[in-house]
Amino acid sequence: MNENVIDRSRDITILEVLDRVLNKGVILTGDIVISVADIDLIYLGVKLMLSSVETMEKLKSGMH
Amino acid sequence: MINELIYVYCIAVNPPGLIDELKARGLKSIEIGQFNVLIKNVPEIEFSEENLKQNIADLRWLEANAREHINVIGMIMGYTSVIPFKFGTIFKTLESLEKFISVYSGSLLENFEFIKGREEWAVKIYCDRKALSKHIDELSETAAALEKQIMASSPGKAFLLQRKKADLIENELDRICKERGQSYFSELAILSEANSLNNLLPKEVSGRDDTMILNASFLVNSDKVSHVKDIFIKLGSREVNSSFHIEITGPWPPFSFISINEKTQ
Numbered sequence: 001m002n003e004n005v006i007d008r009s010r011d012i013t014i015l016e017v018l019d020r021v022l023n024k025g026v027i028l029t030g031d032i033v034i035s036v037a038d039i040d041l042i043y044l045g046v047k048l049m050l051s052s053v054e055t056m057e058k059l060k061s062g063m064h
Numbered sequence: 065m066i067n068e069l070i071y072v073y074c075i076a077v078n079p080p081g082l083i084d085e086l087k088a089r090g091l092k093s094i095e096i097g098q099f100n101v102l103i104k105n106v107p108e109i110e111f112s113e114e115n116l117k118q119n120i121a122d123l124r125w126l127e128a129n130a131r132e133h134i135n136v137i138g139m140i141m142g143y144t145s146v147i148p149f150k151f152g153t154i155f156k157t158l159e160s161l162e163k164f165i166s167v168y169s170g171s172l173l174e175n176f177e178f179i180k181g182r183e184e185w186a187v188k189i190y191c192d193r194k195a196l197s198k199h200i201d202e203l204s205e206t207a208a209a210l211e212k213q214i215m216a217s218s219p220g221k222a223f224l225l226q227r228k229k230a231d232l233i234e235n236e237l238d239r240i241c242k243e244r245g246q247s248y249f250s251e252l253a254i255l256s257e258a259n260s261l262n263n264l265l266p267k268e269v270s271g272r273d274d275t276m277i278l279n280a281s282f283l284v285n286s287d288k289v290s291h292v293k294d295i296f297i298k299l300g301s302r303e304v305n306s307s308f309h310i311e312i313t314g315p316w317p318p319f320s321f322i323s324i325n326e327k328t329q
Binding site: 004012013014015016017018019020021022023024025026027028029030031032033034035036037039041042044045046047048051 | 112127152153154270314324326
């Protein structure tokens, strides 16, 4: 078995993952498939930041 | 099973080694024509058009499923060549999947031929503009000339020229970053079989303090990978300071080099 980046790097960031899987590969749309619309990583990035800030705030205030 | 949809991860040409871990995750390899399609039956309650749209907005769900998508493809890639699908591609019926494979078999074979013996590597380069600006007089003749002028000026004039220099530095940093990004890209483009330039991600997305100046993927012949990495290290070591941070990762599933982007009927 050949080793690739996904085996080695358990700590690949979610943005690194999304940067590859969201808008690349075989891209199909139409009646026979259900597919995810294009997601703007920049928009998503801001959301990810906000959600991590939110998580930290919750942790700080002892909420889970 | 009723109410189940077919989530497609990737297509392989040879039967992939379906290790126990993948079987335990409910993955199946089905043979369609000369291809092996890696699928999982998924429930409508999670993956119907409407439900998928809602789930995508849930970042925890998105992260878990996007990671699952790339992890599965990564494992299969350890055994055989793969054509990865975009995350979240779900066929409504087995017949429609079979029809897609049969209609696109020629194109799939061409894609397999194209990626055969080649690996996708990603290169991201970041610039610490603050650190780079400390070396601006070495890197920019215009900045150095202006600095000389400042040194020779009266305090009042020097103050005005300093402000002028602050603007000039920003422009020069833009120019240097652009040139560096272009130069790395060109060097790697020559050594690779194909390339794909991706959007530069802003700091909010990269989560880093420095500025992304290159985000590209390269398709490299497997037997050239170590040579390419050596060249890359040499390119990095020629930098006079540590303002540039270079990240090279791979091999990735060849997401960037698949040219099937279709509206199916």
